[in-house]
Amino acid sequence: xxxxxxxxxxxxxxxxxxxxxxxxxxxxxxxxxxxxxxxxxxxxxxxxxxxxxxxxxxxxxxxxxxxxxxxxxxxxxxxxxxxxxxxxxxxxxxxxxxxxxxxxxxxxxxxxxxxxxxxxxxxxxxxxxxxxxxxxxxxxxxxxxxxxxxxxxxxxxxxxxxxxxxxxxxxxxxxxxxxxxxxxxxxxxxxxxxxxxxxxxxxxxxxxxxxxxxxxxxxxxxxxxxxxxxxxxxxxxxxxxxxxxxxxxxxxxxxxxxxxxxxxxxxxxxxxxxxxxxxxxxxxxxxxxxxxxxxxxxxxxxxxxxxxxxxxxxxxxxxxxxxxxxxxxxxxxxxxxxxxxxxxxxxxxxxxxxxxxxxxxxxxxxxxxxxxxxxxxxxxxxxxxxxxxxxxxxxxxxxxxxxxxx
Amino acid sequence: xxxxxxxxxxxxxxxxxxxxxxxxxxxxxxxxxxxxxxxxxxxxxxxxxxxxxxxxxxxxxxxxxxxxxxxxxxxxxxxxxxxxxxxxxxxxxxxxxxxxxxxxxxxxxxxxxxxxxxxxxxxxxxxxxxxxxxxxxxxxxxxxxxxxxxxxxxxxxxxxxxxxxxxxxxxxxxxxxxxxxxxxxxxxxxxxxxxxxxxxxxxxxxxxxxxxxxxxxxxxxxxxxxxxxxxxxxxxxxxxxxxxxxxxxxxxxxxxxxxxxxxxxxxxxxxxxxxxxxxxxxxxxxxxxxxxxxxxxxxxxxxxxxxxxxxxxxxxxxxxxxxxxxxxxxxxxxxxxxxxxxxxxxxxxxxxxxxxxxxxxxxxxxxxxxxxxxxxxxxxxxxxxxxxxxxxxxxxxxxxxxx
Numbered sequence: 001x002x003x004x005x006x007x008x009x010x011x012x013x014x015x016x017x018x019x020x021x022x023x024x025x026x027x028x029x030x031x032x033x034x035x036x037x038x039x040x041x042x043x044x045x046x047x048x049x050x051x052x053x054x055x056x057x058x059x060x061x062x063x064x065x066x067x068x069x070x071x072x073x074x075x076x077x078x079x080x081x082x083x084x085x086x087x088x089x090x091x092x093x094x095x096x097x098x099x100x101x102x103x104x105x106x107x108x109x110x111x112x113x114x115x116x117x118x119x120x121x122x123x124x125x126x127x128x129x130x131x132x133x134x135x136x137x138x139x140x141x142x143x144x145x146x147x148x149x150x151x152x153x154x155x156x157x158x159x160x161x162x163x164x165x166x167x168x169x170x171x172x173x174x175x176x177x178x179x180x181x182x183x184x185x186x187x188x189x190x191x192x193x194x195x196x197x198x199x200x201x202x203x204x205x206x207x208x209x210x211x212x213x214x215x216x217x218x219x220x221x222x223x224x225x226x227x228x229x230x231x232x233x234x235x236x237x238x239x240x241x242x243x244x245x246x247x248x249x250x251x252x253x254x255x256x257x258x259x260x261x262x263x264x265x266x267x268x269x270x271x272x273x274x275x276x277x278x279x280x281x282x283x284x285x286x287x288x289x290x291x292x293x294x295x296x297x298x299x300x301x302x303x304x305x306x307x308x309x310x311x312x313x314x315x316x317x318x319x320x321x322x323x324x325x326x327x328x329x330x331x332x333x334x335x336x337x338x339x340x341x342x343x344x345x346x347x348x349x350x351x352x353x354x355x356x357x358x359x360x361x362x363x364x365x366x367x368x369x370x371x372x373x374x375x376x377x378x379x380x381x382x383x384x385x386x387x388x389x390x391x392x393x394x395x396x397x398x399x400x401x402x403x404x405x406x
Numbered sequence: 407x408x409x410x411x412x413x414x415x416x417x418x419x420x421x422x423x424x425x426x427x428x429x430x431x432x433x434x435x436x437x438x439x440x441x442x443x444x445x446x447x448x449x450x451x452x453x454x455x456x457x458x459x460x461x462x463x464x465x466x467x468x469x470x471x472x473x474x475x476x477x478x479x480x481x482x483x484x485x486x487x488x489x490x491x492x493x494x495x496x497x498x499x500x501x502x503x504x505x506x507x508x509x510x511x512x513x514x515x516x517x518x519x520x521x522x523x524x525x526x527x528x529x530x531x532x533x534x535x536x537x538x539x540x541x542x543x544x545x546x547x548x549x550x551x552x553x554x555x556x557x558x559x560x561x562x563x564x565x566x567x568x569x570x571x572x573x574x575x576x577x578x579x580x581x582x583x584x585x586x587x588x589x590x591x592x593x594x595x596x597x598x599x600x601x602x603x604x605x606x607x608x609x610x611x612x613x614x615x616x617x618x619x620x621x622x623x624x625x626x627x628x629x630x631x632x633x634x635x636x637x638x639x640x641x642x643x644x645x646x647x648x649x650x651x652x653x654x655x656x657x658x659x660x661x662x663x664x665x666x667x668x669x670x671x672x673x674x675x676x677x678x679x680x681x682x683x684x685x686x687x688x689x690x691x692x693x694x695x696x697x698x699x700x701x702x703x704x705x706x707x708x709x710x711x712x713x714x715x716x717x718x719x720x721x722x723x724x725x726x727x728x729x730x731x732x733x734x735x736x737x738x739x740x741x742x743x744x745x746x747x748x749x750x751x752x753x754x755x756x757x758x759x760x761x762x763x764x765x766x767x768x769x770x771x772x773x774x775x776x777x778x779x780x781x782x783x784x785x786x787x788x789x790x791x792x793x794x795x796x797x798x799x800x801x802x803x804x805x806x807x808x809x
Binding site for chain 1 (some may be wrong): 424428429431432435436439443471476477478480488503506507508512513514515517518519581589652655656657681684685686688690691692694695698699701702722724762
């Protein structure tokens with residue numbers, strides 16, 4: 001029985017080929033737009049999460065309160081100090097407490113100057129930890145080690161970069177804040193514009209060139225046991241409250257878990273994405289209206305057919321099902337084509353974007369959830385749009401329908 | 407004769423009311439989205455234009471190369487400023503400080519931008535020209551107001567920054583120094599500016615002693631008749647030499663307000679353009695819908711077309727009837743879309759204002775309204791063209807025979 005319904009639906013769709021195709025175009029444009037936008041958006045979100053996800057779940061970041069305008073540590077009122085970092089290091093459950101400096105500095109090479117972020121690396125065992133947290137790996141050359149004075153590791157984007165008109169290589173001498181440094185390593189490009197453009201040097205030499213003895217811009221705290229992270233967070237907060245003489249609720253510093261840091265970023269990104277999806281989703285709504293329109297026309301055209309079917313025993317239910325299958329098919333086939341086109345568009349956009357930015361930050365990402373979801377969604381749009389026309393068809397009185405003249 | 411065609415077209419649309427409405431709705435939705443989006447973009451542009459004209463195009467801004475960040479490593483000094491003022495073509499100048507400030511009220515702390523600005527003479531007037539905000543309560547800062555501050559609009563509203571509102575005469579702490587609140591500015595319309603606190607230059611130096619003579623902004627006014635863009639280039643060159651920096655290695659940026667406004671407008675246009683492009687997708691779908699409706703219409707009226715042709719209608723007449731019909735569908739959709747878009751944009755503007763973004767207000771220039779309606783008409787007529795061509799080229803005999 002159901003098989004017959006399907007074949008009736010298909011043959012009537014095929015009979016009105018042009019109209020069916022136009023209706024489906026309406027749906028597949030919308031689905032293609034949504035699929036490609038979501039695919040790219042999800043890819044971007046994954047990229048960002050993975051960039052920051054490398055922070056690891058066992059790291060807390062401590063910053064002094066302030067208006068952040070520029071690198072961490074700018075615009076703070078009461079900065080953190082080396083002393084704070086040392087005291088945090090003594091808290092039970094803390095594996096390493098790593099003070100870091102991040103500053104903007106003048107970098108010169110080949111008679112050109114840019115302003116770049118300069119980040120400090122700490123001596124000793126903590127160096128390995130900070131390399132892991134900051135996700136630094138050597139692409140060419142080596143990373144810094146204790147005692148490397150006037151030596152720097154530069155971010156991945158300095159490799160083959162024409163910012164200076166001449167490539168930076170291992171052994172190249174650059175100037176940072178007027179002092180000459182030797183490049184001993186170039187980091188692997190990670191797709192994070194901040195990390196890829198940073199200049200890393202050891203803390204002592206950084207303090208020397210920036211003429212800063214005690215201030216700390218950000219403290220990365222690695223905990224021994226990641227399940228204890230919230231306890232450690234409480235202990236750090238308690239310690240700093242005492243250090244800085246503030247009461248609970250009046251803190252002028254923040255201790256954040258990595259999730260927190262990513263969350264703010266993700267929330268903003270999500271809001272922007274949602275807005276774009278809604279605008280793109282409008283076209284699906286329009287496509288749905290197109291289906292409804294086609295179905296109403298179809299009902300009117302087939303009034304006589306419906307009359308005949310009813311007079312030879314078709315129930316209201318049967319008629320309803322036939323029309324619903326028809327509109328559902330319009331939606332689903334449209335959705336299927338839309339998914340294919342959307343995936344194609346997103347993949348090629350990501351490819352072009354990758355070529356232009358020469359980074360793999362833009363990736364199209366299609367979860368099975370997205371594919372299946374949009375297929376179901378387009379089917380639903382089809383059926384929902386078909387409901388009222390199908391009801392109209394099913395309620396026709398056989399006699400009137402038979403009498404109906406074209 | 408054309409009147410008859412028009413009547414005939416309209417009658418047909420009325421006859422297939424449901425189908426016409428559905429088609430109209432589909433184009434209406436797209437036009438609504440585009441109209442609302444563009445009206446916001448336009449509103450922002452208007453805001454920028456007004457700001458630019460109030461500030462005047464004769465202003466030039468000198469800032470550290472790190473832009474408006476609070477980076478301690480980059481700033482302009484008193485010597486720089488004195489030098490800049492003496493450059494030929496510069497009529498007058500003023501400086502501003504900026505730093506992160508910790509505002510403490512009723513034991514709660516907030517971190518905002520603290521700004522130090524001149525409180526007397528020409529310098530005060532110049533900065534006032536640039537800020538373009540009036541006082542909403544209290545009085546302005548004047549000379550010798552050392553530990554007195556004017557605050558942004560949002561402090562007067564409970565639960566915006568602090569749970570209780572701050573009044574003129576209240577004492578609050580900034581960076582642990584007690585200061586008197588003597589006034590509030592009007593609303594700027596974005597949360598960051600509306601939360602700033604303002605000092606006199608002297609007051610700022612008192613509260614942020616480490617920032618003394620490290621300016622974040624220098625504003626210069628070009629003498630009458632000077633082109634600010636050319637002057638900006640000259641200033642860049644001179645200041646570079648004064649600071650002993652090589653070409654391309656400046657640690658400051660010189661920009662005329664003209665340039666700033668242009669950059670900002672370009673960014674705005676790009677964002678708006680992308681959004682409109684995405685919204686256009688729905689219009690493409692709507693166009694397909696119209697085409698569909700019109701093909702159906704042609705099919706249904708094959709016999710009529712045959713009759714019309716048989717009694718002397720020309721191909722062109724038939725073409726006109728169908729194109730006009732679909733154009734009307736588009737135009738009605740356009741008109742309704744503009745109305746709906748207007749309502750939505752207005753509501754959106756109210757929501758934005760309620761959330762502290764009063765600068766995000768839609769504007770409805772005439773060209774936008776008329777443009778949207780014409781555009782909708784063209785989409786309608788354009789997508790009706792193919793079906794109309796089909797209708798007009800039907801052979802009368804075949805058409806009459808059609809069942």
